[in-house]
Amino acid sequence: MGEKMLPRAERRRRTEGRILDAARKLFAEVGYERATIRAIARSAEVDPALVMQYFGSKQELFQQAVRVVDADAATGGDDLVERLLATLGVKLGEMPRSSLAMMRSMLTHPEAAASARRTLGAQIDRLAESIPGEDARLRAALAMTVMVGVTVSHRLLELDELREAPPEEIARLLRPGLRALTGPDVS
Amino acid sequence: MGEKMLPRAERRRRTEGRILDAARKLFAEVGYERATIRAIARSAEVDPALVMQYFGSKQELFQQAVRVVDADAATGGDDLVERLLATLGVKLGEMPRSSLAMMRSMLTHPEAAASARRTLGAQIDRLAESIPGEDARLRAALAMTVMVGVTVSHRLLELDELREAPPEEIARLLRPGLRALTGPDVS
DNA sequence: GTCTATATTTCGATAGAC
DNA sequence: GTCTATCGAAATATAGAC
Known part of the structure; x- marks a missing residue:
């Protein structure tokens, strides 16, 4: 295995990231119902079945995508x-x-x-x-x-x-x- | 025809009203996508096909249901x-x-x-x-x-x-x- | 591990019986 | 005029080939 070959875990992590980014984009644009798994997969350039393989269900994908919302707003300092x-x-x-x-x-x-x-x-x-x-x-x-x-x-x-x-x-x-x-x- | 028998036009008007009320209720509760014609018909106690017969499409039903929004707010008087x-x-x-x-x-x-x-x-x-x-x-x-x-x-x-x-x-x-x-x- | 093919469900909409 | 039955489309989710 040459050094150009990514470890499978790393490659999987990146693919998941692309799917999550595409999911956030589509969920933000058209909402949960109209953002289909097919469209998300197309936007992330992966197979629709892969999305299911990784996240199990559309619900799970949505929850993963909208997580990290609480991390903001904690920037103290100003009044x-x-x-x-x-x-x-x-x-x-x-x-x-x-x-x-x-x-x-x-x-x-x-x-x-x-x-x-x-x-x-x-x-x-x-x-x-x-x-x-x-x-x-x-x-x-x-x-x-x-x-x-x-x-x-x-x-x-x-x-x-x-x-x-x-x-x-x-x-x-x-x-x-x-x-x-x-x-x-x-x- | 006795006086207890409603004219067909009047009966139709009342049925339409019941459907529109049920539509407003469900659209307001769960939104356009999740408010199915079947559920609206069930709530109005009519046949789902009748809703289509009267309004042609779900879009039309929605537009009829949310009309009359502009009539309010015109109550002048106060500041x-x-x-x-x-x-x-x-x-x-x-x-x-x-x-x-x-x-x-x-x-x-x-x-x-x-x-x-x-x-x-x-x-x-x-x-x-x-x-x-x-x-x-x-x-x-x-x-x-x-x-x-x-x-x-x-x-x-x-x-x-x-x-x-x-x-x-x-x-x-x-x-x-x-x-x-x-x-x-x-x- | 990835994708093809399909199962399953649920919807809007339509056709035809009564 | 009203309802039964069904069509056709589109979606999620699954099973199995490669």
Whole structure:
């Protein structure tokens, strides 16, 4: 075996990676139901049966593809609101495709809905710790709700008004409302 | 023909109504793809073939079911923000099922996405007229975006934190942010 | 290990009996 | 006019050849 020959484990790892990338791409674009295993396999340039061989079922493939969603958002440093604005990619023009894949299907696929509730719940928990007052959890939930709305409208519905606007402008306009939500008092 | 016998046209109208109600219910609950014609017919207590006979295709049935979405929101009177809060049913515990049916599928069904963009665009237009400044349309879009986020999280994702909170409390916490968005100036 | 072929299911849609 | 029966397409999933 020459050194150009990859170990079978390594080759398998790479093929799995290609399949997962293609899956994230298609799940994010058209959602769980319309993203067929055949199309994913075609995009990854592998045989459809291989996808089943590796992941067992479409459900399993989806779960593997949308994993790693919790790893983000932990980038501390700035204050609450700035972290929020940065987290969901309002400042950056980017978002992890695994998150988009999950969000695309969260209204119509039970598994994705459960994942969304779990992820949002965790972020609400963390956010609520930094908010004083009795209604900290509700305030945190509403702040996350705002981010959900922006992400859905911008990245999933692709509303023209949001696509054309500079991200800093969007952040600037959202900032006061988020400060009112996460701040200590309200009119 | 006794008076207890309904005219055939009237009987047909009622059957169509039952089918449309069942369609709205199922489309709102599980989305376009998973709401099968068979299940809709079962819920309406009619034969599946009858649904096809009346509406021609699943697409047509969906379009008929989610129509009438634009009729709302025109309830003038209060000021901007109060109308917004009332419109998407944050105050009321209710929302038209046709709206929920459209929103449930808007991320995964192209037709529903187009309908959502159209409806949101119209509301953004109307809202922008009452907002001064260069960035009126962006501000209007972001205000609608907030409402989308609340509706999605509350009625579709059914986040516990929002379900448990009194609607007036939610409205109270959202009000400052919406005022900042629709008001004339911002920090 | 990889792919061909197919089994199995489930849907939307149609044709024809009553 | 309403329903029974079925078609045809497309999907997931499996079995077996190579």
